[in-house]
Amino acid sequence: MNHSKVLLLPGWYNSGAAHWQSLWEAQHGYVRVQQHDWERPLRGDWQIQLEETILARDTDRTGPVVLVAHSLGCILVAAWAAHSRNTHRVQGALLVAPGDAEREELRGQLPSWSPIVRQRLPFPSILLGSRNDPYCGFDRAQGLAADWGARFIDYGERGHINADSGLGDWPEGHALLQTLMQPPA
Template sequence: MAFEQTNAAQGDPLLLIVPGLGNSGQGHWQTRWEETLPLCRRVDLGLWDDPHRNTWVNKINLAVDRADRPVVLVAHSLGCHAVAWWAEYERLSGGDALGKVIGALLVAPPDVEDAPIDRRLTRFAPVVQGELPFRSVLVASRDDPYMPFGTARTLAKTWGASFADAGATGHINARSGLGDWTFGRLLLNRLLPRPLSLDDGAAHYGAGQRRFIDPALRRLGA
């Protein structure tokens, strides 16, 4: 049965943070967002240094299933592949949770097949093939050591995601020194029913709803 929009679910979405290897510590934009964005919660995937694909997938599924409102997934690094595998498992099983997800921001997915920088990444191989069943934006850096820029662009096409160029920002992590990462919040806004403020510090939603989907989203990175 598809997810029904109850009164609680008709409001602003729940933002679920999905980190990668090692979790996202202090100074990481995901941690800043969790601290400053409304209705933002981290998925406790566990096994942060010894990732297990099915465990991570199950943790994502539990978090989405418990949501009483629409969900936007905000994934970084290996968390992007965890999201893709969760969507694939849900599609094959006909699960209800997929209907809750209205979008996903997929930031700096690593190579898990050809030349992974860390052997633990291969546990999420092969790459999920086919378009994700929800709108998504894949963000890549031009000097990410975990995945070549061209490969990231190809992955965006595979997953049916819009592609966004983050410039030369490394792995788009704490070492990148992005703070609240305004560019990322701008991209996130294109997945939300109404935009969040872009000022530093605690964010708030603007007044009024807008229709999905902003046509400019499809042109990002073109």
């Protein structure tokens, strides 16, 4: 299986060493989309970085990529997909614990991320939401999944589904990723 086809899209402040995204990168050789500024993210800049990373992949030879987004990375996928002419290069997306950039306490710190793009994604996607995520209400996560056409998974009370959630290398999430990596029927 071509592991370089998986692109990791961390959220605000990147994913630390104990985060499942970082563990997957180390264990499986997945590619992290690097951003210019993890602390003061600009939506347009992040979209360009994702676009350039996808264009740098030889998808004609290796096949389309699969996106694995966490938090603000989920909002990035929706924004990018609404504007890119290269969505055909994406096979699917695993969207984990979207960060609600429209929340009052986040809007001022992330001004370029509102409003959240709510167009249907042009590729299959799975969104996992937590009932006690401090950065996105459960109903809000369900609404984003519906707007984006994503299969929604209620992941119970797992916080922000990050390193603080005690998931380690998160085998359950990796199993979901494998379903998105299967060739389309």
